[in-house]
Amino acid sequence: MEKQLSLPRLRPEMTSGVLCAWLKAEGETVRAGEPVYEIETDKVVNQIEATEGGVLKKLLREEGDEVAAGEAVAILETE
Amino acid sequence: MERKPEWLKVRYNQEAVDEVAKLLGELKLNTVCKEANCPNLGECYRKHTATFMILGSECTRNCRFCNVTPGKPLPPDPEEPENVALAAKKLGLRHVVLTCPTRDDLPDGGAAHFAKTVGAIRASCPGVTVETLISDMKMNTSALDVVIAAHPEVLNHNVETVRELQKAVRPQADYQRSLDVLRYCKGKDPTLLTKTGFMVGLGETEEQIGRLLDDVLAVGCDILTIGQYLQPSPEHYPLARYATPEDFARYKEMALAKGFRHVASAPLARSSYKAWEALEGVHDLH
Numbered sequence: 001m002e003k004q005l006s007l008p009r010l011r012p013e014m015t016s017g018v019l020c021a022w023l024k025a026e027g028e029t030v031r032a033g034e035p036v037y038e039i040e041t042d043k044v045v046n047q048i049e050a051t052e053g054g055v056l057k058k059l060l061r062e063e064g065d066e067v068a069a070g071e072a073v074a075i076l077e078t079e
Numbered sequence: 080m081e082r083k084p085e086w087l088k089v090r091y092n093q094e095a096v097d098e099v100a101k102l103l104g105e106l107k108l109n110t111v112c113k114e115a116n117c118p119n120l121g122e123c124y125r126k127h128t129a130t131f132m133i134l135g136s137e138c139t140r141n142c143r144f145c146n147v148t149p150g151k152p153l154p155p156d157p158e159e160p161e162n163v164a165l166a167a168k169k170l171g172l173r174h175v176v177l178t179c180p181t182r183d184d185l186p187d188g189g190a191a192h193f194a195k196t197v198g199a200i201r202a203s204c205p206g207v208t209v210e211t212l213i214s215d216m217k218m219n220t221s222a223l224d225v226v227i228a229a230h231p232e233v234l235n236h237n238v239e240t241v242r243e244l245q246k247a248v249r250p251q252a253d254y255q256r257s258l259d260v261l262r263y264c265k266g267k268d269p270t271l272l273t274k275t276g277f278m279v280g281l282g283e284t285e286e287q288i289g290r291l292l293d294d295v296l297a298v299g300c301d302i303l304t305i306g307q308y309l310q311p312s313p314e315h316y317p318l319a320r321y322a323t324p325e326d327f328a329r330y331k332e333m334a335l336a337k338g339f340r341h342v343a344s345a346p347l348a349r350s351s352y353k354a355w356e357a358l359e360g361v362h363d364l365h
Contacts, residue, residue, distance in 0.1 A: 033092065
């Protein structure tokens with residue numbers, strides 16, 4: 001089943017963050033709990049973990065993009 | 080925005096955060112983790128730990144480093160002490176840290192509410208230790224006496240920064256008053272473990288840090304936390320520098336050499352981060 005990976009709202013007033021790095025490539029398998037990408041916010045760089053496993057089918061955003069909270073960054077084909 | 084150094088990376092798992100946030104939301108509880116936009120929230124919530132912010136989420140002061148919303152707080156929630164105890168039980172906490180926004184609007188600064196909350200935790204969670212991270216309560220000794228009488232294992236009050244930066248960083252507070260709070264509490268009950276913390280990266284010098292360590296030690300403080308200041312937004316006090324992990328290791332050496340019993344010094348060390356380990360570390364020295 002295809003699922004969108006969306007940027008979580010890391011704090012209530014957060015509107016967006018900068019996607020600074022993909023830690024997994026398109027086509028790569030991801031396990032639940034593994035970090036998939038990094039988002040830079042005002043204070044730190046957050047490594048966002050997958051909440052379920054699957055194959056990273058498509059990356060929708062590139063490194064350096066500013067992404068709105070809640071916006072999809074990738075499509076995961078779940079197991 | 081200046082690029083963050085490698086050592087300022089944290090993990091975030093939405094499911095783990097949602098689980099703890101849901102429980103806290105159902106009990107109408109605030110955490111300083113969320114209100115202060117703490118970078119360790121993801122890690123702590125995953126481990127089912129949280130620092131409760133009792134007495135509301137709005138602060139009567141407006142410190143320039145802090146993300147807690149300034150405003151007019153509501154009266155204390157009478158159900159909050161029991162709800163904190165219930166949450167502590169559900170989360171399986173072995174050490175509960177309680178903090179608050181500064182409540183200059185309340186005659187006792189919220190001391191009685193602190194004492195009730197400590198009492199509720201004692202009644203529902205036997206064996207659980209409690210740490211109260213209090214405001215200066217305007218150095219009102221009768222208010223401080225109420226907190227001391229509740230006998231938390233650790234009484235924490237942060238000096239936040241060196242003497243020279245106090246006016247700029249926390250204009251409604253006072254370095255000497257914070258030292259007086261720590262001295263008074265230790266003097267009143269020497270069995271209390273006292274704790275304080277400060278940030279680096281606000282523009283302080285190493286000499287100023289050395290003097291802060293001496294000042295805090297002179298008021299009998301047992302436990303110290305040192306962490307990196309992280310600017311919550313462009314409107315907050317400007318960041319002067321990122322101290323390196325080697326800097327933090329040096330500060331720790333300095334503090335231990337001067338005589339502190341336990342020092343947590345790391346870029347992401349926070350006042351309540353791994354607070355149980357600090358208490359355990361000091362008890363090992365008994």
